[in-house]
Amino acid sequence: MSNIIVIAEVRGGSLKRPSLEVITAAKQLASASGGQVVAIACGNGIDAATAELAAGGAAKVIAIDGPSFTEYSGDAWAKAIVEQVKANDGTAVLMAHTAMGKDLLPRVSGLLDTGIITDVIEVSCEGGAYGAKKPVFAGKATMTVKATKSPFCATIRPNNFEASTGGSGEVSKVDAPSGDLLSVVKEIIAAGGDKTPLAEAKVVVAGGRGLKEADNFKLIEDLAAAFGPGVAAVGASRAVCDAGWRPHSEQVGQTGKVVSPPLYFAIGISGAIQHLAGMRTARTIVAINKDADAPIFKVADYGIVGDAFEVVPALIKAIEEVVANR
Amino acid sequence: MDIVVCIKRVPATDTAIKIAADGKSIETNGVSFEMNAYDEFALEQALLIKEQLGEGTVTALTIGPSLAQKVMRDALARGADKAVVLTTDEWIYDGAQVAQALATYLQANPAQIVLCGKQAVDSDNNQLAGNLAARLGFGCVTEVTKLELADGTFTAERDIEGAREVVTCKTPAVISCNKGLNQPRYANLKGIMKAKKKPLEEAAADLPAAAMEIVSLELPPARADGRIIGEGVDAVPALIEALRNEAKAI
Known part of the structure; x- marks a missing residue:
């Protein structure tokens, strides 16, 4: 056999x-x-x-x-x-x-x-x-x-x-045999809040250096929240994780998580090759960036060239309407 | 306390991968190599443990071509006391070969603590720590984001699905390190000068027969061309329309 x-x-x-x-x-x-x-x-x-x-x-x-x-x-x-x-x-x-x-x-x-x-x-x-x-x-x-x-x-x-x-x-x-254990789990600490795990989320909303400072990630969180509870997770580029704006657990890309959600938003992310490796298998990719030449637009299905601080609030409103009318 | 850090020389993470003519490996012409990013956390942790204990040696260990000496010199400059290259000219993707060759070295040159990165960013295998620990009969914790040592026992934290796990592990142990564990130091000029005088040894790797062979290495299918919907706020309605009716994504 x-x-x-x-x-x-x-x-x-x-x-x-x-x-x-x-x-x-x-x-x-x-x-x-x-x-x-x-x-x-x-x-x-x-x-x-x-x-x-x-x-x-x-x-x-x-x-x-x-x-x-x-x-x-x-x-x-x-x-x-x-x-x-x-x-x-x-x-x-x-x-x-x-x-x-x-x-x-x-x-x-x-x-x-x-x-x-x-x-x-x-x-x-x-x-x-x-x-x-x-x-x-x-x-x-x-x-x-x-x-x-x-x-x-x-x-x-x-x-x-x-x-x-x-x-x-x-x-x-x-x-189960009893005997000496070299390593053993002592405690499992549940993750705080009702956050959707990045790897399992249906929608990932990721932000990068284009957001200028940590506090502006509120915009990313609000867009994720617009999809309703349990749907979207926040992701981040390596640059902003290394800068301490976001925890490493949110980093998408090489040396972070590889994600493959049905819908991925890259906001203020230029699209370094390490980041692209981590999200290029998402089914639909949307990029919002000020720089029309940013590499992220090469993998994005849909791109908007523009200032995230203007575009994203309008997008949040629009998504909220879509979700409310479902 | 003798601490060994397993390090791998890998293509820089910004490398655009091209497949070589054999269809089984990458084109290395023009590729720059560096210390595997996760191994930097392992090396830093080894130095922190040595500082905590106030004694011991940190040995940086790798399997690879002689060219790996450059990466090992960097490890010495950051603070490792000694470096060893187990030489082979092949690109080893087979975890069993690596684990067995390192186990053979560690059986002849015992250490109480073995640290490594959670995975190498080329083969992405994430298997060395457990595999090596099994062969050495050591305890093991993988992908740790927090690590403390007291009275010969580690207390480690690691991320699991939707939670964190706290694990205790007796020494001798193999620990694999994840991003977030620490902030790796870089080599300063003094360290670089000192490193020139530190021992860097080479010995042929004692590799067992491979347990698997590569059939092919391929690039993933290219994404279909996308399009710029428009500029600024005015483009939002068209984006929503496309996501709803074309991509059926919302």
């Missing part, structure tokens, strides 16, 4: 949606390799999550469950997972490219002494060899690789595969 292992992400007892997307990628590989999709989930009291995995397309679900696994520990979880990968003939091991996936799968691949490819957007299996496609240089290029060592490990970019549905897999449970 040549099974495809999915390491599921369970936080606070609930299954994270990207895990079901990873099952979709795993099913693609399993249909080519002739194996089954086996999901492994770690935690303490995770019956609901493992039931969801079984109903979401995993043929077999293994819960590594117990009090010692209440909080995430990369070293302890990786060790227990590797045992199950081996016991279940895993020839590919997939996990979502999330904060936990980026922490855990490299550790698993190291223990398996095998290769790993991350932030994968396409998977393949040809002639028994697994392959993957991933963005490199922050999306300035795309690399396709073929695994030459088994098992093949890959993290899958969220929001890139449909979530898998349907199935009636079999769930089994093994006790």
Whole structure:
């Protein structure tokens, strides 16, 4: 057998949606390799999550469950997972490219002494060899690789595969081992307020140096708010993050976040190549800039040449009207 | 306390990527190289830890061509005590090869703390810290934005989806560093002069066979040409019209 292992992400007892997307990628590989999709989930009291995995397309679900696994520990979880990968003939091991996936799968691949490819957007299996496609240089290029060592490990970019549905897999449970933890999560601090996470926002409104000073970002925040609650997030160029106007968590581009929203506004952003790398896959790009020669207009679908302090207030009003009349 | 900082020499972030004739690598003619931006945070953190402890050595470690000496000299100028280049002429994209080669070096030259950037801005793999920690049997925290060391244990903060996570980790440990952790210092003239006398060693990298091979490297499809809707406030209604009826984006 040549099974495809999915390491599921369970936080606070609930299954994270990207895990079901990873099952979709795993099913693609399993249909080519002739194996089954086996999901492994770690935690303490995770019956609901493992039931969801079984109903979401995993043929077999293994819960590594117990009090010692209440909080995430990369070293302890990786060790227990590797045992199950081996016991279940895993020839590919997939996990979502999330904060936990980026922490855990490299550790698993190291223990398996095998290769790993991350932030994968396409998977393949040809002639028994697994392959993957991933963005490199922050999306300035795309690399396709073929695994030459088994098992093949890959993290899958969220929001890139449909979530898998349907199935009636079999769930089994093994006790979480207790033992010395090298690293362990002590506390999770929820982000303040009801801010929409940048990477998940349907609309990103980003501002740059053209706004002249930190306080003027109110204009950017107001435009984001005009779309209604939970729709838009504020982004920023590297220059304004480095200047301390905005937190680094809002930076879009190379050395910041790569975003791909349906709608992106670049306001007072000239469009340095590092910034373009981080937003060029947005579906629709709008640029507002005083300088008609700014590089941002080369990637923008729609551009307005003008002063942000005049154009944006009018745009806020117009968007508010559109939203109110929906 | 011996601290090792893993550094990668990468194309400058303002590089316009061109694909080389082999279809598997980038054209490096005319490209300037620099220290990976995230590794600057790792180096700064190593120097801060050494200052906090008042003892120890900071070794900057890289795998790459001999040309990486320039980046390593910069690391020395910023305050590293010693630098080592594990040489290879290949562009290594395979994380397992890098992790194993560094693990081999660190098994022969032990350190209690290994720091690296969260990812290199060329291969964007974001895998070294965990992979290396597994091979060394070390603890590990990745993508940290805050790091404190007390009594041989790190307390770190990292961003997760919609929240922050506080993680404790015993030493020896591998920590990967994210932007926001600190403000990297630059080399001053005194540092540059001192760096000339600091040890910079070279040894051939002990690389295992690659676990994957590159099939192709391609540029993403170009965006369709856009258009300037107009100038100033007067263009707003036309923009709204286009977003509604043409792009169907609002």
